[in-house]
Amino acid sequence: MKIATWNINGVKARIDNLLHWLGESQPDIACLQEIKSVDENFPRLEIEALGYHVETHGQKGFNGVALLSKLRFDEVNRGLAGDDEDMQARFIEGVFSTDRGALRVVSLYLPNGNPVGTEKFPYKLGWMERLERWAQARLALEEPLVLAGDYNVIPEPFDARHPENWLGDALFQPESRQAFRRLENLGFIDAFRSVSDARDAYSFWDYQAGAWQKNNGIRIDFQMLSPEAAARLRSSDIEKHVRAWEKPSDHVPVAIDLDMGLSRAA
DNA sequence: ATGGTTGCTTTGCAA
Numbered sequence: 087m088k089i090a091t092w093n094i095n096g097v098k099a100r101i102d103n104l105l106h107w108l109g110e111s112q113p114d115i116a117c118l119q120e121i122k123s124v125d126e127n128f129p130r131l132e133i134e135a136l137g138y139h140v141e142t143h144g145q146k147g148f149n150g151v152a153l154l155s156k157l158r159f160d161e162v163n164r165g166l167a168g169d170d171e172d173m174q175a176r177f178i179e180g181v182f183s184t185d186r187g188a189l190r191v192v193s194l195y196l197p198n199g200n201p202v203g204t205e206k207f208p209y210k211l212g213w214m215e216r217l218e219r220w221a222q223a224r225l226a227l228e229e230p231l232v233l234a235g236d237y238n239v240i241p242e243p244f245d246a247r248h249p250e251n252w253l254g255d256a257l258f259q260p261e262s263r264q265a266f267r268r269l270e271n272l273g274f275i276d277a278f279r280s281v282s283d284a285r286d287a288y289s290f291w292d293y294q295a296g297a298w299q300k301n302n303g304i305r306i307d308f309q310m311l312s313p314e315a316a317a318r319l320r321s322s323d324i325e326k327h328v329r330a331w332e333k334p335s336d337h338v339p340v341a342i343d344l345d346m347g348l349s350r351a352a
Numbered sequence: 353a354t355g356g357t358t359g360c361t362t363t364g365c366a367a
Contacts, residue, residue, distance in 0.1 A: 095367085096359050120367090122360065147361045198367060206366095238367095292367090294356035336358075336367080 087184070087346040088112065089191060090325075091234035091307055093119040093290075093337035097152075100335055101129050107328060108136050111339060114156045115182070117193030117234040119337075121150035128152065145175040151193040151235070157182045166194075168216035176213070185347030186318070187229070194235035199256030207256050210238070214265035222272055230315035230344070233274065236307050236337065239266045241276070244285045245305040257306060274310040277342045278322040287324055290337045298329055307340045318345045 090113040094100040097118070108116065116138075121128060123144045130140040137156055143164040144150035153162075161181035166172070176195040181188055194217070199210030217233075224231055240258045243249035252258035270276065278287065288303025297303065311319060320343040328338045 099359060120359095148359090148366065200367080292356085293358050296356085333358095 087114045087189075087344045088341055089115045089117070089232055089234065089309065089344060090339045090341040091117040091119070091193065091236075091309060092339040093195070093236040093307060093335060095120050095335040095337065096122040097128060097150075098123060099333070101132065103328070103331055103333065103335070105132060105136070106331075107325075107339065108133070108138070108154070111325060111341065113154075113339075113341065115180075115191050116154040117191065118152040118154065119150075119193060119195040119236045120148070121152050122148055123150055141178060141180060143175045143178040145173070149175045149195060151176060151178045151195050153178055153180045153191065153193050155180060155182065155191075157184070160188075166213065166216050167220055169212070172213075186345075189344075189346055190224070190227075190229055190231040192231075192233045192235070194233060194237075196236060196238045198238045199259075199262065202254065202256050202259060207259070210256060211261055211265060214262070214269075218265070218268055218272065221269060221274065225273060225312060228314060229312065230318060230346070231312035232315050232342070232344070233269075233310040234308070237266065238306055239263060240304050240306060241266050241279075245288075247286070247288065247300075247302045247304070252304070257304070269310060273313050275316045277309040277311050277316070277319055278305075278324065278340060280316070280319065281322050288326075289324055289340055291329060293336050307337055309340065309342045311342075315344060319343075320345055
């Protein structure tokens with residue numbers, strides 16, 4: 087079963103790329119971030135025409151996440167628990183039935199946190215603490231769980247082409263990296279890093295200053311796997327070529343292949 | 353050297 091995550095930076099601006107990518111990559115489940123759309127305006131009909139069930143958690147103008155799945159949703163949960171005052175749409179969880187039992191998949195868009203020194207950075211750290219608590223509770227289910235998305239964290243220096251340029255950035259602050267490591271210490275593994283020690287494997291290249299042409303990238307998009315999901319991991323790939331398409335997102339899709347047996351009829 | 357680009361809520365803000 088192929089599960090991909092992709093920050094598309096606006097579904098309205100990216101719909102042609104998205105439809106082309108779904109046809110080419112054929113993910114069973116796609117986790118999208120930054121749809122920048124309210125639910126009513128999400129182009130669900132065009133996506134459903136390709137055989138996907140669609141669940142969104144959007145808001146006006148920015149943020150917003152979605153799950154596209156060839157399997158039926160048994161359950162959908164929107165929003166990250168732990169703060170009823172948080173109105174930002176950054177988290178959606180789907181539950182699916184497979185021949186290997188239940189599979190849980192989350193599409194998350196972790197706060198960017200810049201500039202450090204404003205209220206945005208503590209919001210990021212607070213969100214990461216809430217994610218940690220939520221993930222810890224979910225581990226008790228002992229189910230395959232995939233936490234996929236744009237984490238807005240550079241875990242290690244070799245996840246950036248020029249780590250020295252990110253020292254003052256929220257994505258590379260010690261507190262951000264420590265919070266990410268706490269998630270790993272709970273037992274979640276970074277799927278791509280568990281199968282590759284490649285030092286130039288990035289998932290984001292800024293639009294500015296020719297970052298793509300210079301391969302000045304960072305790796306910030308991950309599938310974090312519960313132990314039960316990690317045991318079924320076959321492979322992981324970064325679909326880098328998508329960054330060279332016309333009118334690209336600044337992120338590219340990252341995919342994993344999980345052995346979940348034959349999926350039940352969608 | 354503080355540049356440069358993209359998408360939306362658009363002439364500012366977020367990334």
